[in-house]
Amino acid sequence: MTHADLVTSTLDMEVFSMDVDTLHPNVEESLYRLRVGSQVKYITIEPGTFPSDFLPFPMDLLPLLPHLPPGNWVEARVARDSNGNPTAQPTNTTLPEVREQWHFNRVDALSLPLVQIMTPRVRVVQYASRPVVAKITRFDFEIPRMERETAAYRAIKGCGVGPEFLGHIVEGDRVIGFLIEQLHGRPAGPEDLQGCRDVLQRLHELNIIHGDPNKHNFVVASDGTVTLIDFENAMLCRSAEQKDEELATLPAQLSETTGRGGVALTHLAY
Template structure:
Protein backbone atom coordinates (compact mmCIF):
# COMPACT_ATOMS: atom_id res chain seq x y z
CA UNK A 1 0.00 0.00 0.00
CA UNK A 2 1.10 3.61 -0.49
CA UNK A 3 2.09 5.46 2.66
CA UNK A 4 -0.80 7.57 3.95
CA UNK A 5 -0.61 10.50 6.34
CA UNK A 6 -3.40 12.08 8.31
CA UNK A 7 -4.74 15.29 6.85
CA UNK A 8 -3.67 17.94 9.39
CA UNK A 9 -2.76 17.08 13.00
CA UNK A 10 -2.62 19.87 15.56
CA UNK A 11 0.77 21.45 16.21
CA UNK A 12 1.35 19.62 19.52
CA UNK A 13 0.45 16.18 18.15
CA UNK A 14 2.89 13.91 16.28
CA UNK A 15 2.05 12.99 12.70
CA UNK A 16 0.52 9.54 12.31
CA UNK A 17 1.56 7.59 9.22
CA UNK A 18 0.20 4.31 7.87
CA UNK A 19 2.94 1.73 7.31
CA UNK A 20 0.92 -1.47 6.76
CA UNK A 21 -2.78 -2.34 6.72
CA UNK A 22 -4.55 -5.70 6.63
CA UNK A 23 -8.35 -5.70 6.62
CA UNK A 24 -11.02 -8.31 6.26
CA UNK A 25 -13.03 -7.08 3.27
CA UNK A 26 -16.18 -8.77 4.57
CA UNK A 27 -15.59 -7.25 8.04
CA UNK A 28 -15.93 -10.72 9.57
CA UNK A 29 -12.44 -10.94 11.03
CA UNK A 30 -9.99 -8.65 12.78
CA UNK A 31 -8.31 -5.83 10.90
CA UNK A 32 -4.73 -4.85 11.72
CA UNK A 33 -2.76 -1.66 11.25
CA UNK A 34 0.90 -0.79 11.66
CA UNK A 35 1.21 2.94 12.23
CA UNK A 36 4.11 5.26 12.83
CA UNK A 37 3.40 7.87 15.49
CA UNK A 38 6.31 10.27 15.64
CA UNK A 39 9.39 8.07 16.05
CA UNK A 40 7.48 5.03 17.30
CA UNK A 41 5.72 2.16 15.52
CA UNK A 42 2.39 1.01 16.96
CA UNK A 43 0.09 -1.88 16.09
CA UNK A 44 -3.69 -1.61 16.30
CA UNK A 45 -6.02 -4.62 16.12
CA UNK A 46 -9.70 -3.87 15.42
CA UNK A 47 -12.47 -6.28 16.29
CA UNK A 48 -14.69 -7.23 13.32
CA UNK A 49 -17.85 -5.30 12.55
CA UNK A 50 -16.88 -2.08 14.33
CA UNK A 51 -15.53 0.16 11.57
CA UNK A 52 -16.14 0.14 7.81
CA UNK A 53 -13.10 -1.48 6.09
CA UNK A 54 -12.96 1.40 3.60
CA UNK A 55 -12.56 3.86 6.47
CA UNK A 56 -9.81 1.73 8.03
CA UNK A 57 -7.88 1.74 4.74
CA UNK A 58 -8.09 5.53 4.34
CA UNK A 59 -5.87 7.32 6.85
CA UNK A 60 -7.49 10.80 6.61
CA UNK A 61 -10.79 9.27 7.75
CA UNK A 62 -9.55 6.68 10.23
CA UNK A 63 -6.84 8.56 12.14
CA UNK A 64 -9.08 11.43 13.37
CA UNK A 65 -11.50 8.74 14.56
CA UNK A 66 -8.92 6.75 16.49
CA UNK A 67 -6.45 9.40 17.71
CA UNK A 68 -8.56 10.64 20.67
CA UNK A 69 -8.88 7.05 21.91
CA UNK A 70 -5.19 6.08 21.78
CA UNK A 71 -3.68 4.89 25.08
CA UNK A 72 -1.16 7.07 26.85
CA UNK A 73 2.20 5.88 28.07
CA UNK A 74 4.49 3.22 26.63
CA UNK A 75 2.69 0.67 24.47
CA UNK A 76 3.33 -1.25 21.26
CA UNK A 77 0.01 -2.87 20.39
CA UNK A 78 -3.60 -2.15 21.28
CA UNK A 79 -7.04 -3.67 20.71
CA UNK A 80 -10.11 -1.73 19.53
CA UNK A 81 -13.38 -3.29 20.72
CA UNK A 82 -16.86 -2.38 21.92
CA UNK A 83 -19.58 -1.29 19.50
CA UNK A 84 -19.69 1.12 16.54
CA UNK A 85 -21.24 3.87 18.67
CA UNK A 86 -18.81 3.51 21.57
CA UNK A 87 -15.32 2.33 20.66
CA UNK A 88 -12.84 1.31 23.34
CA UNK A 89 -9.11 0.84 22.88
CA UNK A 90 -6.80 -0.85 25.37
CA UNK A 91 -3.09 -1.69 25.16
CA UNK A 92 -2.06 -5.32 24.90
CA UNK A 93 0.71 -5.82 27.44
CA UNK A 94 2.73 -8.51 25.70
CA UNK A 95 5.63 -8.54 23.24
CA UNK A 96 4.85 -9.20 19.59
CA UNK A 97 6.10 -12.45 18.10
CA UNK A 98 9.14 -12.06 15.88
CA UNK A 99 11.54 -14.14 13.84
CA UNK A 100 13.47 -16.46 16.15
CA UNK A 101 16.22 -17.36 13.67
CA UNK A 102 18.82 -14.63 14.18
CA UNK A 103 22.02 -15.99 12.71
CA UNK A 104 23.61 -13.02 10.91
CA UNK A 105 25.87 -10.57 12.75
CA UNK A 106 24.22 -7.48 11.22
CA UNK A 107 20.84 -6.11 12.34
CA UNK A 108 19.29 -2.88 11.02
CA UNK A 109 16.31 -1.03 12.50
CA UNK A 110 13.51 -0.59 9.98
CA UNK A 111 13.09 3.11 10.78
CA UNK A 112 16.73 3.67 9.83
CA UNK A 113 16.02 2.65 6.23
CA UNK A 114 15.40 5.13 3.42
CA UNK A 115 12.82 3.69 1.03
CA UNK A 116 13.80 4.23 -2.60
CA UNK A 117 10.88 2.36 -4.18
CA UNK A 118 7.99 0.22 -2.99
CA UNK A 119 7.85 -3.09 -4.82
CA UNK A 120 4.96 -4.59 -2.84
CA UNK A 121 3.40 -4.34 0.61
CA UNK A 122 6.26 -6.39 2.05
CA UNK A 123 9.09 -5.60 -0.32
CA UNK A 124 11.07 -2.38 -0.79
CA UNK A 125 14.21 -1.16 -2.45
CA UNK A 126 16.02 0.66 0.36
CA UNK A 127 19.17 2.52 1.33
CA UNK A 128 20.91 2.29 4.68
CA UNK A 129 24.30 2.88 6.30
CA UNK A 130 26.48 5.97 6.53
CA UNK A 131 25.53 8.98 4.34
CA UNK A 132 28.87 8.85 2.51
CA UNK A 133 28.79 5.05 2.18
CA UNK A 134 25.15 4.09 1.58
CA UNK A 135 24.19 0.51 0.80
CA UNK A 136 21.32 -0.11 -1.63
CA UNK A 137 19.48 -3.33 -0.82
CA UNK A 138 16.11 -5.04 -0.88
CA UNK A 139 14.15 -5.32 2.36
CA UNK A 140 11.55 -8.00 2.95
CA UNK A 141 9.45 -8.17 6.08
CA UNK A 142 6.35 -9.57 7.73
CA UNK A 143 5.08 -7.20 10.37
CA UNK A 144 1.90 -8.89 11.58
CA UNK A 145 2.19 -11.92 13.84
CA UNK A 146 0.09 -14.24 11.67
CA UNK A 147 2.54 -13.84 8.76
CA UNK A 148 5.87 -14.01 10.64
CA UNK A 149 6.27 -17.67 9.66
CA UNK A 150 6.90 -16.54 6.06
CA UNK A 151 10.04 -14.62 6.98
CA UNK A 152 11.07 -17.21 9.58
CA UNK A 153 11.16 -19.93 6.94
CA UNK A 154 12.94 -17.82 4.34
CA UNK A 155 15.52 -16.61 6.88
CA UNK A 156 16.43 -20.23 7.62
CA UNK A 157 16.80 -20.95 3.91
CA UNK A 158 19.18 -18.00 3.54
CA UNK A 159 21.23 -19.38 6.43
CA UNK A 160 21.68 -22.62 4.47
CA UNK A 161 22.52 -20.67 1.29
CA UNK A 162 25.11 -18.39 2.91
CA UNK A 163 28.45 -18.51 1.13
CA UNK A 164 27.31 -20.74 -1.74
CA UNK A 165 26.69 -18.02 -4.35
CA UNK A 166 23.29 -19.40 -5.36
CA UNK A 167 21.05 -16.49 -4.32
CA UNK A 168 21.46 -12.82 -3.39
CA UNK A 169 23.80 -12.13 -0.48
CA UNK A 170 22.04 -11.92 2.89
CA UNK A 171 23.01 -8.53 4.36
CA UNK A 172 21.38 -8.77 7.77
CA UNK A 173 18.22 -8.96 9.81
CA UNK A 174 15.57 -6.24 9.86
CA UNK A 175 14.33 -5.21 13.30
CA UNK A 176 11.61 -3.00 14.70
CA UNK A 177 12.22 -1.90 18.28
CA UNK A 178 14.55 -4.89 18.59
CA UNK A 179 11.98 -7.39 17.28
CA UNK A 180 13.25 -9.27 14.21
CA UNK A 181 10.62 -9.09 11.47
CA UNK A 182 12.49 -9.25 8.17
CA UNK A 183 15.80 -9.18 6.39
CA UNK A 184 17.96 -7.29 3.91
CA UNK A 185 19.39 -8.89 0.79
CA UNK A 186 21.68 -7.80 -2.00
CA UNK A 187 20.22 -5.70 -4.79
CA UNK A 188 20.94 -7.61 -8.01
CA UNK A 189 22.02 -5.06 -10.62
CA UNK A 190 21.24 -5.61 -14.27
CA UNK A 191 20.45 -9.02 -15.65
CA UNK A 192 17.40 -10.41 -17.37
CA UNK A 193 14.80 -13.08 -16.76
CA UNK A 194 15.52 -16.59 -17.93
CA UNK A 195 14.09 -18.31 -21.00
CA UNK A 196 14.36 -21.77 -22.52
CA UNK A 197 17.74 -20.89 -24.03
CA UNK A 198 19.11 -20.72 -20.48
CA UNK A 199 17.93 -24.22 -19.58
CA UNK A 200 21.37 -25.75 -19.09
CA UNK A 201 22.63 -22.89 -16.91
CA UNK A 202 19.41 -22.91 -14.86
CA UNK A 203 19.60 -26.68 -14.42
CA UNK A 204 23.10 -26.29 -13.05
CA UNK A 205 21.90 -23.68 -10.54
CA UNK A 206 19.02 -25.89 -9.45
CA UNK A 207 21.32 -28.89 -9.00
CA UNK A 208 23.51 -26.76 -6.71
CA UNK A 209 20.43 -25.77 -4.72
CA UNK A 210 19.23 -29.35 -4.43
CA UNK A 211 22.71 -30.46 -3.33
CA UNK A 212 22.06 -28.43 -0.17
CA UNK A 213 18.78 -30.28 0.39
CA UNK A 214 16.68 -27.23 -0.53
CA UNK A 215 13.55 -27.36 -2.69
CA UNK A 216 12.85 -23.94 -4.21
CA UNK A 217 9.09 -24.35 -4.53
CA UNK A 218 8.52 -21.73 -7.26
CA UNK A 219 10.95 -22.13 -10.16
CA UNK A 220 9.17 -19.88 -12.63
CA UNK A 221 11.47 -18.12 -15.09
CA UNK A 222 11.22 -14.78 -13.29
CA UNK A 223 13.01 -16.31 -10.31
CA UNK A 224 16.20 -16.77 -12.34
CA UNK A 225 18.30 -13.66 -12.96
CA UNK A 226 20.78 -14.08 -15.82
CA UNK A 227 23.77 -11.71 -15.74
CA UNK A 228 25.50 -10.29 -18.80
CA UNK A 229 28.16 -12.99 -18.40
CA UNK A 230 25.56 -15.77 -18.21
CA UNK A 231 25.76 -16.38 -14.47
CA UNK A 232 22.51 -17.45 -12.81
CA UNK A 233 21.17 -16.10 -9.51
CA UNK A 234 18.10 -17.68 -7.96
CA UNK A 235 15.71 -15.37 -6.09
CA UNK A 236 12.53 -15.59 -4.01
CA UNK A 237 12.90 -18.36 -1.43
CA UNK A 238 9.63 -17.65 0.36
CA UNK A 239 8.15 -20.93 -0.84
CA UNK A 240 11.32 -22.97 -0.32
CA UNK A 241 11.94 -25.64 2.28
CA UNK A 242 14.89 -27.50 3.73
CA UNK A 243 15.45 -31.27 3.83
CA UNK A 244 13.51 -31.90 0.64
CA UNK A 245 13.03 -35.46 -0.54
CA UNK A 246 14.55 -36.88 -3.72
CA UNK A 247 11.04 -37.15 -5.17
CA UNK A 248 10.35 -33.45 -4.53
CA UNK A 249 13.65 -32.39 -6.05
CA UNK A 250 13.24 -34.65 -9.07
CA UNK A 251 9.74 -33.28 -9.69
CA UNK A 252 11.01 -29.69 -9.50
CA UNK A 253 13.99 -30.40 -11.75
CA UNK A 254 11.97 -32.32 -14.35
CA UNK A 255 9.46 -29.46 -14.68
CA UNK A 256 12.10 -26.77 -15.14
CA UNK A 257 11.94 -26.81 -18.95
CA UNK A 258 8.19 -26.18 -18.92
CA UNK A 259 8.59 -23.41 -16.34
CA UNK A 260 11.13 -21.58 -18.48
CA UNK A 261 8.73 -21.61 -21.42
CA UNK A 262 5.76 -20.36 -19.43
CA UNK A 263 4.87 -16.72 -20.03
CA UNK A 264 1.85 -15.90 -17.90
CA UNK A 265 3.37 -12.98 -16.05
CA UNK A 266 4.17 -14.92 -12.88
CA UNK A 267 6.79 -13.03 -10.89
CA UNK A 268 7.03 -10.26 -13.49
CA UNK A 269 6.72 -7.47 -10.94
CA UNK A 270 9.67 -8.74 -8.96
CA UNK A 271 11.82 -9.11 -12.08
CA UNK A 272 11.11 -5.51 -12.99
CA UNK A 273 13.38 -4.61 -10.11
CA UNK A 274 15.64 -7.65 -10.59
CA UNK A 275 15.06 -8.41 -6.94
CA UNK A 276 13.28 -10.57 -4.43
CA UNK A 277 9.49 -10.89 -4.72
CA UNK A 278 6.46 -12.91 -3.82
CA UNK A 279 4.14 -15.14 -5.79
CA UNK A 280 0.68 -15.48 -4.34
CA UNK A 281 -0.47 -18.71 -5.98
CA UNK A 282 2.47 -20.95 -5.12
CA UNK A 283 3.00 -22.34 -1.64
CA UNK A 284 5.32 -24.67 0.23
CA UNK A 285 4.10 -27.64 2.23
CA UNK A 286 4.25 -25.61 5.44
CA UNK A 287 2.33 -22.69 3.94
CA UNK A 288 -0.45 -24.90 2.61
CA UNK A 289 -1.13 -26.00 6.17
CA UNK A 290 -1.01 -22.41 7.39
CA UNK A 291 -3.32 -21.12 4.66
CA UNK A 292 -6.01 -23.58 5.65
CA UNK A 293 -6.10 -21.84 9.03
CA UNK A 294 -5.84 -18.24 7.85
CA UNK A 295 -8.83 -15.90 7.42
CA UNK A 296 -9.33 -14.09 4.15
CA UNK A 297 -7.39 -10.84 4.41
CA UNK A 298 -6.74 -8.06 1.94
CA UNK A 299 -6.36 -4.32 1.74
CA UNK A 300 -9.23 -2.85 -0.24
Protein backbone atom coordinates in the same frame (compact mmCIF):
# COMPACT_ATOMS: atom_id res chain seq x y z
CA MET B 1 -8.24 -8.14 0.89
CA THR B 2 -6.57 -4.75 0.79
CA HIS B 3 -2.93 -4.15 1.68
CA ALA B 4 -0.99 -0.91 1.88
CA ASP B 5 2.46 0.30 2.79
CA LEU B 6 3.36 3.84 3.77
CA VAL B 7 0.06 4.98 2.33
CA THR B 8 -0.60 8.19 4.21
CA SER B 9 0.08 10.19 7.33
CA THR B 10 -1.69 12.72 9.50
CA LEU B 11 0.06 14.89 12.08
CA ASP B 12 2.68 12.56 13.58
CA MET B 13 1.01 9.30 12.61
CA GLU B 14 1.83 7.25 9.53
CA VAL B 15 0.33 4.03 8.18
CA PHE B 16 3.04 1.59 7.15
CA SER B 17 0.92 -1.50 6.44
CA MET B 18 -2.62 -2.77 6.70
CA ASP B 19 -4.57 -5.96 6.24
CA VAL B 20 -8.27 -5.33 5.63
CA ASP B 21 -10.82 -7.87 4.44
CA THR B 22 -13.00 -5.69 2.22
CA LEU B 23 -15.32 -8.61 1.42
CA HIS B 24 -16.19 -9.27 5.07
CA PRO B 25 -15.55 -5.96 6.90
CA ASN B 26 -18.27 -6.59 9.47
CA VAL B 27 -16.90 -10.00 10.40
CA GLU B 28 -13.11 -9.82 10.18
CA GLU B 29 -10.77 -7.66 12.23
CA SER B 30 -8.70 -5.01 10.43
CA LEU B 31 -4.97 -4.83 11.16
CA TYR B 32 -2.74 -1.75 10.90
CA ARG B 33 0.95 -1.15 11.46
CA LEU B 34 1.60 2.52 12.25
CA ARG B 35 4.34 4.89 13.10
CA VAL B 36 3.24 7.02 16.03
CA GLY B 37 5.95 9.58 16.72
CA SER B 38 9.18 7.61 16.86
CA GLN B 39 7.50 4.30 17.73
CA VAL B 40 5.83 1.57 15.70
CA LYS B 41 2.41 0.52 16.97
CA TYR B 42 0.00 -2.21 15.92
CA ILE B 43 -3.72 -1.49 15.94
CA THR B 44 -6.48 -4.07 15.62
CA ILE B 45 -9.88 -2.56 14.80
CA GLU B 46 -12.81 -4.74 15.76
CA PRO B 47 -15.62 -5.29 13.22
CA GLY B 48 -18.32 -2.62 13.25
CA THR B 49 -16.21 0.03 14.97
CA PHE B 50 -16.04 2.30 11.92
CA PRO B 51 -17.88 2.40 8.56
CA SER B 52 -16.49 -0.41 6.46
CA ASP B 53 -15.81 1.82 3.46
CA PHE B 54 -13.34 3.85 5.58
CA LEU B 55 -11.19 0.87 6.59
CA PRO B 56 -9.15 0.46 3.37
CA PHE B 57 -8.42 4.19 3.14
CA PRO B 58 -6.10 5.48 5.89
CA MET B 59 -6.60 9.10 4.83
CA ASP B 60 -10.23 8.71 5.87
CA LEU B 61 -9.63 6.35 8.78
CA LEU B 62 -6.85 8.09 10.71
CA PRO B 63 -8.95 11.12 11.73
CA LEU B 64 -11.56 8.72 13.18
CA LEU B 65 -9.13 6.90 15.47
CA PRO B 66 -9.61 7.61 19.17
CA HIS B 67 -6.86 9.17 21.24
CA LEU B 68 -3.99 6.70 21.53
CA PRO B 69 -2.70 6.53 25.10
CA PRO B 70 0.93 7.48 25.73
CA GLY B 71 3.56 4.97 26.73
CA ASN B 72 5.70 2.24 25.24
CA TRP B 73 2.88 -0.16 24.47
CA VAL B 74 3.13 -1.89 21.11
CA GLU B 75 -0.31 -3.29 20.39
CA ALA B 76 -3.85 -2.03 21.05
CA ARG B 77 -7.40 -2.95 20.17
CA VAL B 78 -9.87 -0.32 18.98
CA ALA B 79 -13.56 -0.92 19.65
CA ARG B 80 -16.65 0.94 20.80
CA ASP B 81 -17.28 1.13 24.53
CA SER B 82 -20.62 0.79 26.34
CA ASN B 83 -21.47 4.36 25.37
CA GLY B 84 -20.78 3.72 21.71
CA ASN B 85 -17.54 5.70 21.62
CA PRO B 86 -14.44 4.28 19.93
CA THR B 87 -11.63 3.63 22.42
CA ALA B 88 -8.12 2.25 22.17
CA GLN B 89 -7.09 -0.29 24.78
CA PRO B 90 -3.42 -1.40 24.84
CA THR B 91 -2.90 -5.12 25.30
CA ASN B 92 -0.21 -6.78 27.39
CA THR B 93 0.74 -9.31 24.75
CA THR B 94 4.32 -9.67 23.56
CA LEU B 95 4.51 -9.65 19.78
CA PRO B 96 6.30 -12.64 18.27
CA GLU B 97 9.47 -12.23 16.27
CA VAL B 98 11.44 -14.11 13.65
CA ARG B 99 13.35 -16.66 15.71
CA GLU B 100 15.77 -17.64 12.95
CA GLN B 101 18.57 -15.20 13.79
CA TRP B 102 22.09 -15.93 12.62
CA HIS B 103 23.64 -12.81 11.09
CA PHE B 104 25.72 -10.44 13.22
CA ASN B 105 24.20 -7.29 11.68
CA ARG B 106 20.93 -5.80 12.93
CA VAL B 107 19.38 -2.73 11.33
CA ASP B 108 16.53 -0.64 12.73
CA ALA B 109 13.53 -0.62 10.40
CA LEU B 110 12.96 3.11 10.91
CA SER B 111 16.53 3.93 9.88
CA LEU B 112 16.04 2.77 6.28
CA PRO B 113 14.97 5.58 3.91
CA LEU B 114 12.42 4.36 1.39
CA VAL B 115 13.41 4.25 -2.27
CA GLN B 116 10.56 2.24 -3.78
CA ILE B 117 7.67 0.05 -2.59
CA MET B 118 7.48 -3.19 -4.56
CA THR B 119 4.95 -5.32 -2.65
CA PRO B 120 3.22 -5.05 0.75
CA ARG B 121 6.24 -6.78 2.31
CA VAL B 122 9.11 -5.84 0.02
CA ARG B 123 10.69 -2.47 -0.66
CA VAL B 124 13.91 -0.99 -1.93
CA VAL B 125 15.58 1.09 0.78
CA GLN B 126 18.78 3.05 1.21
CA TYR B 127 21.40 1.33 3.34
CA ALA B 128 25.15 1.99 3.60
CA SER B 129 24.92 4.54 0.77
CA ARG B 130 23.31 2.17 -1.72
CA PRO B 131 19.88 0.77 -2.56
CA VAL B 132 19.18 -2.68 -1.14
CA VAL B 133 16.09 -4.83 -0.72
CA ALA B 134 14.22 -5.03 2.59
CA LYS B 135 11.72 -7.80 3.26
CA ILE B 136 9.63 -7.73 6.42
CA THR B 137 6.82 -9.45 8.26
CA ARG B 138 4.05 -6.96 8.82
CA PHE B 139 1.86 -9.17 11.02
CA ASP B 140 2.45 -12.34 13.03
CA PHE B 141 0.82 -14.73 10.54
CA GLU B 142 3.63 -13.92 8.09
CA ILE B 143 6.42 -15.00 10.44
CA PRO B 144 6.61 -18.70 9.43
CA ARG B 145 7.42 -17.79 5.83
CA MET B 146 10.05 -15.30 6.97
CA GLU B 147 11.66 -17.86 9.26
CA ARG B 148 11.80 -20.39 6.44
CA GLU B 149 13.40 -17.89 4.08
CA THR B 150 15.87 -16.59 6.66
CA ALA B 151 16.98 -20.16 7.38
CA ALA B 152 17.44 -20.77 3.66
CA TYR B 153 19.74 -17.74 3.37
CA ARG B 154 21.84 -19.12 6.20
CA ALA B 155 22.16 -22.44 4.40
CA ILE B 156 23.16 -20.93 1.03
CA LYS B 157 25.60 -18.34 2.41
CA GLY B 158 28.74 -18.29 0.29
CA CYS B 159 27.47 -20.91 -2.16
CA GLY B 160 26.74 -18.61 -5.11
CA VAL B 161 23.06 -19.47 -5.15
CA GLY B 162 21.22 -16.33 -3.99
CA PRO B 163 21.80 -12.64 -3.27
CA GLU B 164 24.00 -11.61 -0.37
CA PHE B 165 22.25 -11.50 3.01
CA LEU B 166 23.13 -8.18 4.67
CA GLY B 167 21.49 -8.47 8.08
CA HIS B 168 18.32 -8.73 10.12
CA ILE B 169 15.79 -5.89 10.30
CA VAL B 170 14.64 -5.07 13.82
CA GLU B 171 11.71 -3.13 15.16
CA GLY B 172 12.44 -2.27 18.75
CA ASP B 173 13.86 -5.51 20.14
CA ARG B 174 12.11 -7.76 17.61
CA VAL B 175 13.55 -9.20 14.42
CA ILE B 176 10.93 -8.67 11.70
CA GLY B 177 12.79 -9.19 8.44
CA PHE B 178 16.06 -8.99 6.55
CA LEU B 179 18.14 -6.97 4.09
CA ILE B 180 19.62 -8.47 0.92
CA GLU B 181 21.58 -7.01 -1.96
CA GLN B 182 19.63 -5.67 -4.91
CA LEU B 183 20.31 -7.67 -8.03
CA HIS B 184 20.27 -6.23 -11.54
CA GLY B 185 19.22 -8.31 -14.51
CA ARG B 186 16.17 -9.85 -16.15
CA PRO B 187 13.87 -12.82 -15.54
CA ALA B 188 15.08 -16.06 -17.08
CA GLY B 189 13.79 -17.43 -20.37
CA PRO B 190 14.07 -20.73 -22.29
CA GLU B 191 17.52 -19.71 -23.53
CA ASP B 192 18.76 -19.68 -19.91
CA LEU B 193 17.83 -23.29 -19.16
CA GLN B 194 21.36 -24.51 -18.51
CA GLY B 195 22.23 -21.63 -16.18
CA CYS B 196 18.99 -22.14 -14.27
CA ARG B 197 19.63 -25.87 -13.99
CA ASP B 198 23.13 -25.22 -12.68
CA VAL B 199 22.06 -22.85 -9.90
CA LEU B 200 19.09 -25.01 -8.93
CA GLN B 201 21.34 -28.08 -8.75
CA ARG B 202 23.72 -26.18 -6.46
CA LEU B 203 20.76 -25.54 -4.19
CA HIS B 204 19.80 -29.22 -4.34
CA GLU B 205 23.35 -30.20 -3.37
CA LEU B 206 22.63 -28.41 -0.08
CA ASN B 207 19.60 -30.70 0.33
CA ILE B 208 17.18 -27.84 -0.26
CA ILE B 209 14.45 -27.61 -2.86
CA HIS B 210 13.30 -24.16 -3.90
CA GLY B 211 9.57 -24.82 -3.98
CA ASP B 212 8.70 -22.16 -6.58
CA PRO B 213 11.20 -22.16 -9.48
CA ASN B 214 9.20 -19.85 -11.74
CA LYS B 215 11.09 -17.78 -14.32
CA HIS B 216 10.94 -14.60 -12.23
CA ASN B 217 12.80 -16.32 -9.39
CA PHE B 218 15.88 -16.66 -11.62
CA VAL B 219 17.67 -13.35 -12.20
CA VAL B 220 19.98 -13.31 -15.21
CA ALA B 221 22.77 -10.71 -15.05
CA SER B 222 24.27 -9.02 -18.11
CA ASP B 223 27.15 -11.52 -18.08
CA GLY B 224 24.74 -14.47 -18.07
CA THR B 225 25.16 -15.33 -14.39
CA VAL B 226 21.93 -16.75 -12.94
CA THR B 227 20.94 -16.13 -9.31
CA LEU B 228 17.96 -17.59 -7.43
CA ILE B 229 15.68 -15.38 -5.33
CA ASP B 230 12.60 -15.76 -3.10
CA PHE B 231 13.13 -18.71 -0.77
CA GLU B 232 9.81 -18.49 1.11
CA ASN B 233 8.83 -21.97 -0.07
CA ALA B 234 12.27 -23.57 0.29
CA MET B 235 12.40 -26.84 2.20
CA LEU B 236 15.03 -29.26 3.40
CA CYS B 237 14.88 -32.29 1.16
CA ARG B 238 17.16 -35.30 0.74
CA SER B 239 14.95 -37.05 -1.79
CA ALA B 240 16.67 -37.37 -5.16
CA GLU B 241 13.26 -37.98 -6.72
CA GLN B 242 11.84 -34.68 -5.47
CA LYS B 243 14.92 -32.79 -6.62
CA ASP B 244 14.64 -34.37 -10.07
CA GLU B 245 10.96 -33.48 -10.21
CA GLU B 246 11.73 -29.83 -9.48
CA LEU B 247 14.45 -29.78 -12.15
CA ALA B 248 12.06 -31.38 -14.63
CA THR B 249 9.65 -28.44 -14.32
CA LEU B 250 12.23 -25.91 -15.54
CA PRO B 251 11.54 -26.02 -19.32
CA ALA B 252 7.84 -25.31 -18.74
CA GLN B 253 8.58 -22.70 -16.06
CA LEU B 254 10.98 -20.79 -18.29
CA SER B 255 8.51 -20.83 -21.20
CA GLU B 256 5.70 -19.44 -19.05
CA THR B 257 3.99 -16.42 -20.61
CA THR B 258 1.20 -15.64 -18.13
CA GLY B 259 3.42 -13.47 -15.93
CA ARG B 260 2.89 -15.71 -12.90
CA GLY B 261 5.20 -14.60 -10.11
CA GLY B 262 6.36 -11.49 -11.93
CA VAL B 263 4.43 -8.83 -10.01
CA ALA B 264 5.72 -9.86 -6.62
CA LEU B 265 9.26 -10.86 -7.49
CA THR B 266 10.78 -8.58 -10.09
CA HIS B 267 11.86 -6.25 -7.27
CA LEU B 268 15.22 -7.97 -7.30
CA ALA B 269 15.61 -8.10 -11.01
CA TYR B 270 15.45 -4.48 -12.13
